[in-house]
Amino acid sequence: xxxxxxxxxxxxxxxxxxxxxxxxxxxxxxxxxxxxxxxxxxxxxxxxxxxxxxxxxxxxxxxxxxxxxxxxxxxxxxxxxxxxxxxxxxxxxxxxxxxxxxxxxxxxxxxxxxxxxxxxxxxxxxxxxxxxxxxxxxxxxxxxxxxxxxxxxxxxxxxxxxxxxxxxxxxxxxxxxxxxxxxxxxxxxxx
Amino acid sequence: xxxxxxxxxxxxxxxxxxxxxxxxxxxxxxxxxxxxxxxxxxxxxxxxxxxxxxxxxxxxxxxxxxxxxxxxxxxxxxxxxxxxxxxxxxxxxxxxxxxxxxxxxxxxxxxxxxxxxxxxxxxxxxxxxxxxxxxxxxxxxxxxxxxxxxxxxxxxxxxxxxxxxxxxxxxxxxxxxxxxxxxxxxxxxxx
DNA sequence: CTCTTTTTGGCACCAGGTATTAAAGGTTAT
DNA sequence: ATAACCTTTAATACCTGGTGCCAAAAAGAG
Numbered sequence: 250x251x252x253x254x255x256x257x258x259x260x261x262x263x264x265x266x267x268x269x270x271x272x273x274x275x276x277x278x279x280x281x282x283x284x285x286x287x288x289x290x291x292x293x294x295x296x297x298x299x300x301x302x303x304x305x306x307x308x309x310x311x312x313x314x315x316x317x318x319x320x321x322x323x324x325x326x327x328x329x330x331x332x333x334x335x336x337x338x339x340x341x342x343x344x345x346x347x348x349x350x351x352x353x354x355x356x357x358x359x360x361x362x363x364x365x366x367x368x369x370x371x372x373x374x375x376x377x378x379x380x381x382x383x384x385x386x387x388x389x390x391x392x393x394x395x396x397x398x399x400x401x402x403x404x405x406x407x408x409x410x411x412x413x414x415x416x417x418x419x420x421x422x423x424x425x426x427x428x429x430x431x432x433x434x435x436x437x438x439x440x
Numbered sequence: 441x442x443x444x445x446x447x448x449x450x451x452x453x454x455x456x457x458x459x460x461x462x463x464x465x466x467x468x469x470x471x472x473x474x475x476x477x478x479x480x481x482x483x484x485x486x487x488x489x490x491x492x493x494x495x496x497x498x499x500x501x502x503x504x505x506x507x508x509x510x511x512x513x514x515x516x517x518x519x520x521x522x523x524x525x526x527x528x529x530x531x532x533x534x535x536x537x538x539x540x541x542x543x544x545x546x547x548x549x550x551x552x553x554x555x556x557x558x559x560x561x562x563x564x565x566x567x568x569x570x571x572x573x574x575x576x577x578x579x580x581x582x583x584x585x586x587x588x589x590x591x592x593x594x595x596x597x598x599x600x601x602x603x604x605x606x607x608x609x610x611x612x613x614x615x616x617x618x619x620x621x622x623x624x625x626x627x628x629x630x631x
Numbered sequence: 632c633t634c635t636t637t638t639t640g641g642c643a644c645c646a647g648g649t650a651t652t653a654a655a656g657g658t659t660a661t
Numbered sequence: 662a663t664a665a666c667c668t669t670t671a672a673t674a675c676c677t678g679g680t681g682c683c684a685a686a687a688a689g690a691g
Contacts (some may be wrong), residue, residue: 274648
């Protein structure tokens with residue numbers, strides 16, 4: 250008995266739709282050389298929804314993630330903000346931030362939290378990072394909650410630049426420290 | 441003459457579908473109190489595709505961005521890589537990277553490209569950023585293509601650290617410059 | 632009242648399916 | 662061999678969310 254063909258086909262079908270979820274059943278018949286009914290039985294057994302449902306699911310997912318894209322605006326949640334004085338933000342290290350091999354956060358994510366906060370704490374229409382001097386004291390790991398604290402050292406209303414110092418901690422341990430020089434647009438202005 | 445109702449309705453229709461692209465024509469008739477044929481004429485005039493096409497477009501967009509999610513692993517496309525010597529990467533500034541007000545890229549994205557490249561160029565099992573000294577020479581703007589070039593200055597096989605210098609250009613202009621100190625795991629190893 | 636624009640209705644048709652029933656084919660056990 | 666079983670294919674009715682086309686009704690505008 251050639252029982253394999255079915256399971257093989259199921260695997261192939263899964264793989265094909267994984268590679269390209271936009272395939273119709275009709276296109277699948279061409280690739281797998283079986284009738285359209287067989288394809289449909291297979292999808293039924295594998296609990297794979299029809300093309301239109303797949304598209305809808307993908308669209309919904311992307312719609313949700315677009316909604317949560319303001320999370321891209323500022324990295325980390327701001328817990329406290331005293332403009333031109335200090336600020337605190339929280340950032341939790343999750344899968345997409347770490348090297349999969351080591352579970353250690355990629356430096357630029359830790360930097361992004363600090364940089365976002367340094368910019369946010371400046372009370373100005375436009376604030377841009379001019380330069381920075383940073384140290385990754387110890388690696389941050391998957392699941393760790395990073396607390397970044399920013400202090401404005403010189404608000405420098407005259408020079409158009411501000412110095413901001415940021416320290417990031419996991420618990421008691423410091424993981425990151427940075428000195429940022431931030432350009433500010435003009436004098437000061439309300440947020 | 442009440443010519444307005446039509447244009448008003450067109451605006452409302454656009455707004456409704458902007459808020460919720462998952463509406464069928466039938467659901468729109470309920471909201472706008474006109475026949476389904478009118479809705480369809482309106483969509484025709486406004487060049488708004490049918491529900492299924494909208495979903496498909498959204499799915500395709502999200503699929504593309506999922507495909508480029510390994511872009512989350514390394515920020516920017518690596519164009520050239522000579523391990524322990526040098527590397528080049530390309531990163532195009534798009535909507536999600538800029539301050540919406542000014543169209544200027546957030547510093548941490550430009551940093552991320554440079555940092556990713558500095559880490560990638562190190563030929564070691566594990567490479568982590570230890571510290572960095574960076575300058576944002578001029579702002580990078582929406583749509584600009586940033587070319588980052590990294591040079592390993594001291595491979596430092598003995599000390600477990602490497603110094604990498606990165607310069608990022610838009611055309612002929614330098615937008616970013618950074619000196620990175622990268623921890624490397626042990627001696628050297630194949631990638 | 633006439634002319635034009637806008638709105639509505641009806642009908643045929645399409646893609647990409649679901650759901651169901653039935654038949655044909657090979658496999659296996661008895 | 663024959664019955665029992667699994668797999669595959671076929672055929673048919675039906676569904677959603679439309680398009681395309683034509684005609685008629687309604688609503689202004691002049």
